[in-house]
Amino acid sequence: CPKPLFSLNLMSKSKCGNVDDHTLTSSLFDYHRFDHQLLQSIAYDSLVWASLHGLLVGHKSIQNSGTVPGVGLVHAPFALLPNPFPEIHWKQACHLAPLFNELVDRVSLDGKFLQESLSRTKKVDEFTSRLLDIHSKMLEINKKEDIRLGLHRSDYMLDEQTNSLLQIELNTISSSFAGLSSLVSKLHRNTLSHYGKLLGLDSERVPANNSVNLFVEALAKAWSEYNNPRAVIMFIVQAVERNMYDQHFLSVYLRERHHITTIRKTLAEVDQEGELLPDGTLAVGGQAIAVIYFRAGYTPADFPSESFSLVDLSFLSVWIKSISRFLENKDDIAKLRECFAGLWSLDDSDIARKAIERPELYVMKPQREGGGNNIYGDAVRETLQKLQKAGSQEDAAYILMQRIFPTTSAAILMRDGCWHKDHAISELGIYGTYLRNKDKVIMNNQSGYLMRTKVSSSDEGGVAAGFAVLDSVYLT
Numbered sequence: 463c464p465k466p467l468f469s470l471n472l473m474s475k476s477k478c479g480n481v482d483d484h485t486l487t488s489s490l491f492d493y494h495r496f497d498h499q500l501l502q503s504i505a506y507d508s509l510v511w512a513s514l515h516g517l518l519v520g521h522k523s524i525q526n527s528g529t530v531p532g533v534g535l536v537h538a539p540f541a542l543l544p545n546p547f548p549e550i551h552w553k554q555a556c557h558l559a560p561l562f563n564e565l566v567d568r569v570s571l572d573g574k575f576l577q578e579s580l581s582r583t584k585k586v587d588e589f590t591s592r593l594l595d596i597h598s599k600m601l602e603i604n605k606k607e608d609i610r611l612g613l614h615r616s617d618y619m620l621d622e623q624t625n626s627l628l629q630i631e632l633n634t635i636s637s638s639f640a641g642l643s644s645l646v647s648k649l650h651r652n653t654l655s656h657y658g659k660l661l662g663l664d665s666e667r668v669p670a671n672n673s674v675n676l677f678v679e680a681l682a683k684a685w686s687e688y689n690n691p692r693a694v695i696m697f698i699v700q701a702v703e704r705n706m707y708d709q710h711f712l713s714v715y716l717r718e719r720h721h722i723t724t725i726r727k728t729l730a731e732v733d734q735e736g737e738l739l740p741d742g743t744l745a746v747g748g749q750a751i752a753v754i755y756f757r758a759g760y761t762p763a764d765f766p767s768e769s770f771s772l773v774d775l776s777f778l779s780v781w782i783k784s785i786s787r788f789l790e791n792k793d794d795i796a797k798l799r800e801c802f803a804g805l806w807s808l809d810d811s812d813i814a815r816k817a818i819e820r821p822e823l824y825v826m827k828p829q830r831e832g833g834g835n836n837i838y839g840d841a842v843r844e845t846l847q848k849l850q851k852a853g854s855q856e857d858a859a860y861i862l863m864q865r866i867f868p869t870t871s872a873a874i875l876m877r878d879g880c881w882h883k884d885h886a887i888s889e890l891g892i893y894g895t896y897l898r899n900k901d902k903v904i905m906n907n908q909s910g911y912l913m914r915t916k917v918s919s920s921d922e923g924g925v926a927a928g929f930a931v932l933d934s935v936y937l938t
């Protein structure tokens with residue numbers, strides 16, 4: 463850190479420099495203007511709060527920090543103060559959650575639509591192809607899951623030029639940070655309850671974030687629908703998981719509040735220990751499985767072999783980016799369409815030409831999740847020209863998306879105990895929980911939020927990927 467952090471008991475406003483009301487209001491969210499000592503004090507108190515409340519991850523430089531709980535802990539990267547976000551767009555994003563939940567369920571039920579929509583991609587993307595093969599095997603044996611649980615997160619950026627809320631992607635598998643994001647909102651409300659007067663900010667403008675509790679309730683409800691008290695909830699996880707505490711909040715609350723046992727297995731372990739019983743149910747290591755909660759399985763590295771028809775993959779395929787329109791209710795479609803950014807497949811030669819001319823206005827996306835997969839700027843032009851020269855079907859492995867340019871804000875980012883003033887842009891994720899048993903929709907809710915903030919110069923995003931920090935929202 464530039465200077466060692468220390469705790470400072472600020473009583474009088476004068477130490478922080480008087481700012482007249484007009485300046486304060488107009489630059490309320492220019493967090494860089496605050497007095498250095500005040501920021502030091504807030505940073506110190508925030509680090510203490512994060513440590514005491516479990517806003518933690520395993521540190522990448524410490525061995526075992528992703529396998530042994532309690533080893534190599536460091537606070538999760540977070541923004542010191544909440545990101546200003548217009549209330550009108552906040553409400554719009556929250557309202558869209560149940561609509562997207564419904565959309566995902568309908569698309570995932572239409573096997574023919576999924577197979578047809580991805581038939582070109584299937585030819586050139588090995589991972590998508592294998593998922594679709596497993597999916598078509600399930601269709602052949604007519605394997606249906608009566609009880610279907612969706613734990614989604616729809617991510618948005620607010621495009622500055624058009625002032626419109628545009629969807630970045632819809633995550634239908636491994637939507638992470640429901641655990642930690644609740645804590646960041648609590649941290650910011652706590653910070654503003656102590657320092658709000660000095661900062662001119664009101665803690666009540668940070669929406670309470672119930673994501674961890676609502677994910678726990680959805681998982682517990684799905685377990686009870688399965689109606690076998692001896693059955694467990696299986697978390698499918700990666701062998702090394704530095705974000706394990708985000709997952710442990712869910713499993714510990716399931717045990718403490720609902721007396722539900724959870725087990726953690728990698729797909730390789732399921733491959734070894736899994737057994738599909740004659741009645742179509744699954745046992746792993748001899749334990750009956752009621753609910754499978756994927757916190758892995760979104761990337762090829764997670765699949766050690768082919769034998770994964772054990773689990774319902776139809777939801778998996780829905781997270782593939784090029785599928786995003788599928789409802790009959792006109793009003794709902796209009797609301798969904800309103801948040802769609804430009805999205806094109808590459809066989810549209812006109813858009814390929816435009817993107818070669820102005821690559822900075824586009825993002826090129828493969829059918830992958832987990833961060834670090836997108837193509838930006840000149841690399842978009844180079845990749846498109848290479849694909850055109852090859853003249854193969856390769857282009858079906860990608861989609862082109864309109865690049866969104868959010869307003870930058872003067873943020874303060876906390877990482878490894880240090881704070882940095884940066885100009886940043888943010889991405890709002892809204893969680894959705896959806897539970898259905900046969901034709902009965904038991905739950906379809908907006909379930910909290912995740913705000914992520916990254917330096918505006920960074921193309922990629924992602925907290926686990928190391929680009930973004932966890933943030934919350936200050937409604938303006």
Ligand SMILES: Nc1ncnc2c1ncn2[C@@H]1O[C@H](COP(=O)(O)OP(=O)(O)O)[C@@H](O)[C@H]1O
Pocket residue numbers: 617619630631803825827830831832833834835836863864865866867889921922923924
């Ligand atoms: N259309 C876009 N405009 C601007 N930034 C984008 C766009 N699409 C993605 N990004 C940036 O790239 C990051 C990763 O893209 P995303 O589609 O969310 O892939 P992933 O599934 O790997 O998270 C996002 O968090 C965001 O920071």
Ligand SMILES: N[C@H](CCC(=O)N[C@@H](CS)C(=O)NCCC(=O)O)C(=O)O
Pocket residue numbers: 633635636637638639703705708757758760831832833914923924925926927930
């Ligand atoms: N380590 C795995 C990470 C799982 C993961 O990457 N999930 C994607 C959606 S697929 C996601 O939600 N990305 C946003 C969080 C970020 O910014 O890092 C876990 O935590 O279970």
Ligand SMILES: [Mg+2]
Pocket residue numbers: 617631
């Ligand atoms: Mg993403």
